[in-house]
Amino acid sequence: MQPHPRSVDFMPTPADPARQPRMTTATMHATLLLAAFLALSLSMPATANDAHATTSTPTPVPAAPAWLAEVEALYDADLRVAGLEDRTFAPEHWWQIATPLLSSRNGFAMREIGRSAEERPLRHVSWGRGKTRVLLWSQMHGDESTATMALADLFRFLGEHPRHPIVQRLRERTTLHFFPIVNPDGAARFQRRNAQGVDVNRDARDLATPEGQALKALHDALAPDFGFNLHDQRPGYRAGDSERGVAVALLAPAYNEANDVNEVRGRAMEVAGMIRAALEPSLSGHLARWDETFNPRGFGDMTTHWGSSTVLLEAGGIEGDPQKQLLRKHTFIAMLAGLDSIASGSHAGVPHGVYRELPENGAVWPDLAIRGGTVVSDRLPPVRADVMVGFRHPLAEQGGTISDVGDLADSPSRHSIDASGLYLVPIADAEGRIAHKRIVTGAPAHFHLSRDPEGRDIVWxxxxxxxxxxPRP
Incomplete structure (x- = not known):
């Protein structure tokens, strides 16, 4: 490697004593004074949450909660609510399962606070009698259901384990408010937007949707001290510049364009740090931080702006967990760790660096690359090309669409198939008709991998x- 043209070579060279200047007494005193000043400056500790402090070593992550192993075992044995093994459930199905857990005998109260665009009920659930108010809302995006599954598990824990120390602490010191399935019309279709085609999580400013209006009205009525904005993100996200997928991403949202840290946002960073501490033993290297750019249309940013210390929790993906059942457990642990840190006060003083030194969400890798094959199209000459497939449900590899065709040798992907020597042939029906005659960008992923261009000797x-x-050839 050639030296950078602006770099300086610090290799020592022998000194000629005859050419060295002699140091006077005054110069010596000045030099000693400067050295003492520098030593004093370097010895002064920076405050834990000094945004301008720099350090060459990472901020130590707090120890995992003492209860972690015991609660994980309890979750596996008793807390996971049956009937939610498929993440594409209808909202009515979820409420049918969750409602029996929400009895007043177990300390819950439930009321309807509005109706969706298609007149589905919007419900507010509350539990606890403590001073600190916490609002948790899920599934603003109808196809992001992991936290909604985990909320059912949390309801079981709170209601059926009243003597557990964490439950007692939460009951006496917090009042928990839940708005599950903010977007039931989207959930019914398992789509991001509501029935009107609006992204509810971009409606915090206009409040044009009935779902957004209901969330804002609930927030205004409660004035919560803390908030949990519960989402899913694409499993293709990488942790920073690494090749590791992101299982969970956190965010303490900005409340202004300057990305300042006030007391409200600082508390959210502390809670996010405690969530990280609980997840590190299982997900080290697969945790990330969401983009901190302020978005005045987003509810997480605006609830922070409105005075609630809000944490965004994004469930990403774990390979081999197509229905996000393992991630459901981690989401439960993340919520519980955040809530317990609030109830116990253990979040106070956690250095912001524990949260801020998480790698940002990096590149989004496509789902499946089929490399080195020859693409056969109707009435066109074959072409040597790589083919990229994106799935509507990436972990389950369902709903595939062709996202790119060509030389994709430099494009990473979550999974790949070596199709060298094989042909990608559009699939014909029983009558020999080909519904999708060409393998082109935007077309459904509907083809054979074959050893011959006619598609007779099929391998996959x-x-x-x-x-x-x-799953693979």
Missing amino acids: TLKRDVDPAH
């Missing part, structure tokens, strides 16, 4: 969904 088939019994 993709009909939008990957066959779990034959």
Whole structure:
């Protein structure tokens, strides 16, 4: 490697004593004074949350909660609520399962606070009698259901384990308010937007949707001290510049364009740090931080602006967990760790660096690359090309669409198939008709991998969904 043209070579050279200047007494005194000043400056500790302090060593992550192993075992044995094994449940199905857990005998209260655009009920659940108010809301995006599953598990823990020390602490010191499935119309279709086609999490400023209006009205009525904004993100996200996928991403949202840290946001950073501490034993290297750019349309940013210390929790993906059941457990642990840190006060004083030194969400890797094959199209000459497939449900590899075709050798992907020597042939029906005659960007992923261009000697088939019994050639 050639030296940078602006770099300086600090290799020592022998000194000629005859050419060295002699140091006077005054110069010596000045030099000693400067050295003492520098030593004093370097010895002065920076405050833990000094945004301008720099350090060459990472901020130590607090120890995991003492209860972690015991609660994880309890979760596996008793807390996971049955009937939510498929993450694409309808909102009515979820409420049918959750409502029996929400009895007044177990300390819960539930009321309707509005209706969706399609007249589905919007419900507010509350529990606890403590001074500190916490609002948790889930599934503003209808296809982001992991936290909603975990909320059912949390309801079981709070209601059926009243003598557990964490439950007692939460009951006496906090009042928890829940708004599950903010966007039930989107959830019914398992789509991001509501029935009107609006992204509810971009409606905090206009409040044009009935779902956004209900959330804002609930926040105004409660004036919560803390908030948990519960989402899912694409499993293709990488942790920083690494090749590691992100299982959970956190954010203490900005409340202004300057990205300042006031007392409200600082508390959110502390809570996020405690969540990180609880997740590190299981997910080290697979945790990240969401982009901190202020968005005045987003509810997480605006609830911080309105005075609630808000933490965004994004459930990403774990390979081999297509229905996000393992991630459901980690989301439960994350919520519980954050809530317990609030009830116990253990978040206070946690250095902001524990949260801020998480790597940012990096590049989003596509789902499946089929590399080195030859693409066959109707009435066109074959072409050597890589093919990228994106799935509507990436972890389950369902709902595939062609996202790119060409030389993709420099494009990473979550998974890949070596199709060297094989042909990608559009699939024909029983009558020999080909519904999708060409493998082009935007077309459904509907083709054979074959040893011949006619598609007779088939080694693998993709009909939008990957066959779990034959996931790869």
